[in-house]
Amino acid sequence: MLVEPPRPQLLAGRTGTARLRLAAAAAALVLVGTSSGDVFVVAVLLGAVASDAIGFGALLLATVATVARWGSSGLPALAGGQAVLGAAGVYGTAAAVGSAWYAAATFALVSPGSWLAVPFGATAGLLVAGPGALSGRLALVRAAGALGGVAAALLVPRLVPSRLAARVAVALGALALLLAVGS
Numbered sequence: 001m002l003v004e005p006p007r008p009q010l011l012a013g014r015t016g017t018a019r020l021r022l023a024a025a026a027a028a029l030v031l032v033g034t035s036s037g038d039v040f041v042v043a044v045l046l047g048a049v050a051s052d053a054i055g056f057g058a059l060l061l062a063t064v065a066t067v068a069r070w071g072s073s074g075l076p077a078l079a080g081g082q083a084v085l086g087a088a089g090v091y092g093t094a095a096a097v098g099s100a101w102y103a104a105a106t107f108a109l110v111s112p113g114s115w116l117a118v119p120f121g122a123t124a125g126l127l128v129a130g131p132g133a134l135s136g137r138l139a140l141v142r143a144a145g146a147l148g149g150v151a152a153a154l155l156v157p158r159l160v161p162s163r164l165a166a167r168v169a170v171a172l173g174a175l176a177l178l179l180a181v182g183s
Helices: 016-034 039-050 053-070 075-085 094-110 114-129 136-159 162-182
Strands: none
Touching (some): 016 039, 016 114, 039 053, 039 075, 039 114, 053 075, 094 136
């Protein structure tokens, strides 16, 4: 006799790894969206979503570059610094601006695609355009940065093979770190 369970499984077909990736993506998006927590925690969560050791190394390089530039690993400090000084992708020395763009590109390159790319793109937007919006004009800049980051994180996995993207991400993460230390 075959007996069906009273309710179908809510996450039917999803393995434990897929569930972990979903949870990590959601947690990273909450941290980035609220500018709370630590940038290293976001990198670890996104590394779990990427499920790639080389990509995780690239994320850590970009994260260390961000910490080297801003002097703190706290997302509130990053938000405050960009609220006072301006968007990292526009204001500062050429090396500092380049570091912000290369770090953001690193996050977009490591993105796995599909909707899991959203936290990668949001983080890239945070690194370039900042998370906070004090006025209407700044809100547009921040929204454009986030949308641009998400668009890049969605498109890169479709256009660049994942192995190549991970290796280029490591190179860009290292370059971001060198520029941040040199600025």
